Structures are given as structure tokens and as C-alpha cells.
Amino acid sequence: MEDNPMADILEATHRALCRHGYADLTIQDIAAESAKSKATIHYHYGTKEALFSAFLDYLYDQYTAQIDAASGETPLKHLHSLLDILLWNPTEPAKQAFQTAILEVKAQAPYDDSVQEQLIEFDAYLSDRLQAIIEAGIQAREFNDEVDPSTAADFLTTIIKGAHTRQVTVNHPPEHLSVPMTDYIQTYLLANDPAEAPPA
């Protein structure tokens, strides 16, 4: 399309992945989606494995950009903005197929060191960003300074990943997280003038 065959193929991979899932993703599917022949895909990327590794790099850039797009006047608002992007946003059925395919890839990580290394970077980026927001909140005296930013960021990361997994496997809407998540932030993270502590 845009006179860049390599990029075309990556975009076609994205579409084919959503349409067929990772387990059933064939070079032929990608070829069909890119209006090229199967051999052309091999010509540009060699093996299927090499293509997919390049695709994960391409996804990583999108992922970090999405996370960086979160913003807010205060650390608390920044945090909520990030949660919006990661939890309430991917409810759309269009992105649901993508979430499913990503979970398939995650499940393949233990069988493929290269994939696992790349997924670790995804995970670390999110966790690091969360930690930075929490540290900023503490510094601004908006968050409780007794909170350990690393532990709390790790906890939030686990919750987010759990929501994604349950959404894919049992169709559990991430909206259910809204109340307990807000409560957790309110009670744990915020620098409470010790007035009230409303539980879930």
C-alpha cells in the first residue's frame, strides 16, 4: 500500500492475527491479508519466527506509546487515566480479538525464549510507569509516603493482567474492577487525612 512492503506485512500480520488468532495464524493468512504471495512474506522476513519477533517489536512501540498517552494534572488523575486506557478501553469487540491473540502469545512464552524476553519488556514497561506515577504522587504529598512504590506498582500490574485474562477466558467485564480498584487507590495510595476509609 504505502510503498513499504515490510511495514505493510506487519500491518497485515496484525489484521490476520485478530482474524485467525495466534494458534491458527499461517503465513498464508498474512499473505492473503497483505495481498501478497506467501513466498513474498518469506522473502522479506525469512522465517515465521523472525517475522513474529519483528511484529512484537512493532507492537511494543504501539504499547509504550499508548501508555505514554496517559496523562493528568495530578498523579492520581494520571493513574486513573492510565487505568482507563488499559482496562475500560479494550472493551470494544474490535480490540477484544486482539486481547485474545495476545493472551495466546503470552501462553507461548515459556516455549520460546525470544518471545518471553520481549513480553518481559512489555510487563516491565507498564510496571515501571506505574511505579513512576506512584513515586510522583508521594513526592507531591498526594499519595501516602508509607507505600512502597515498587510493591504497589507490581500489585497494580498483576490486577490489570488478571482483568485482561479473565476478560478473554470467561468474558468477565473489566468494569467489575472499577469499584474495588478505586477503593484500593483511595484507601492505600492516597495520603489519607485519617477521616474515613470506605471499603468495597
Place this chain on the structure above:
Amino acid sequence: MEDNPMADILEATHRALCRHGYADLTIQDIAAESAKSKATIHYHYGTKEALFSAFLDYLYDQYTAQIDAASGETPLKHLHSLLDILLWNPTEPAKQAFQTAILEVKAQAPYDDSVQEQLIEFDAYLSDRLQAIIEAGIQAREFNDEVDPSTAADFLTTIIKGAHTRQVTVNHPPEHLSVPMTDYIQTYLLANDPAEAPPA
């Protein structure tokens, strides 16, 4: 082995699943693991899909039994016992392969209604048991009666699933959950004589 070919095949399926993973699980693998021929597997279970559906039923019984094995003198101890079983226990590398295979199955749920229905039962059983424990804790005045048992059980379920996903995909040890999880239970669930509230 035990003069019950059907059961033998299910156990062989378990072993083959751990050894090869779900994506690479073939009837031939199961046959090899059961010391039977491929055709014999088909004779007893028909299609691969039917076999795997029966295998999930078999797993469900094990899963619920494992959850029911949790116990404690008080609801709080009961809850910690259950978390022990679900989080700190599956660290052993033997069970790690199994966790990985299960995540592969979870990722296939959206493509197979039958699998998804079965996985929903797994999820619901855990969430229901957690809810029952929380309700018992409230009734015993050990837990805060302002907590909504359904919401809290759902939150805990999501956290547990998130820990499993991260353990498989990025080798993240569930032990990291210990501190924030204990804090959450302490601060949220427990009926605090409003003395102290130590965050993470």
C-alpha cells in the same frame, strides 16, 4: 494400567499436556503416554475435541477438590489457606508446566464455546468459594461488614488469575503478591478496631 482405559487416557492426557503444551498436543503424544495406539484413543473418545472436553471435566473435579481442601479455624485462616494452595503452592516446576498449558487453554476459550463454558465454571467455583469465606467472616464479625462479599471475591479472583498469568508469561514469582495481598486483607477485609492501617 488400572483396567480402566478411559481413565488411563485422561491421565495420559494430563502427562502429555504438561510435556508438550496444549498447542503442540497431538493424539499421538497422548497415545505414547498411555502405551496405547492412536486408533485406540479415537476408539474410546471419538474426536480430539471430545477427549479434551472430557479431560476438562476431569480437571474440574480435581480443581474443586483442591479448593475444598483449604481449611482454617477462622474465616481469615481459611482464606489464607486457600491463597496458599492457589498462589504459593504452584511454584514447583512440576506444576509450572501445567499452569502454562492451562493458560494456553484459557487463550483458546474465545474460539471454542464448549471450552469457554467449562472454564467459566472453574472461574465461578473459585469466586463463589471466596465469597462464601468472606460472608462467613462477616457473620463471625471477623471481617468488616461494610465489605460487599461479591465485589471483594471478584477482586481477589482477578488478582489470583493475574498472578498465574504473570508467572507463566514473564516468570514473575507469585511471592511478590504476599505483602500487598496481606495488607489488602488486613486493611479492607478485617474488622479493624480502628487502631493502625499499615500500607505496603
Place this chain on the structure above:
DNA sequence: GCCTTTTGACTAACTGGTTAGTAAGTACTG
């Protein structure tokens, strides 16, 4: 002898990857 269980041999479908070859554009050379 009959009914269940088991098996080896086979097939149809599909997959990743290879190869020989085409077409079009670019760079170099005299």
C-alpha cells in the same frame, strides 16, 4: 462363536519453507 478392544496401515488436508524464474527500476559505463 460373539462382542469388545486394540492395532497397523492408510488418507486427505494443511503447513513452513525452497526454488527457479519474471518484471521493473536503478546505477554504471563507454
Place this chain on the structure above:
DNA sequence: CAGTACTTACTAACCAGTTAGTCAAAAGGC
């Protein structure tokens, strides 16, 4: 500018390997 060499992009045809599922025949128990 004409001709040649080289490169990029692409393709149809093909290959080797794998897999779920079938089937007729053999083995085993009662």
C-alpha cells in the same frame, strides 16, 4: 544516451513433514 549489470519485489509450483481421523483385520475375554 544506449546498453549492461545489478537489485528489489514478487510469484507459481513444489517439497517434506505433520496431523486428525478412518478402516479392515487381528486379539482377547466370556
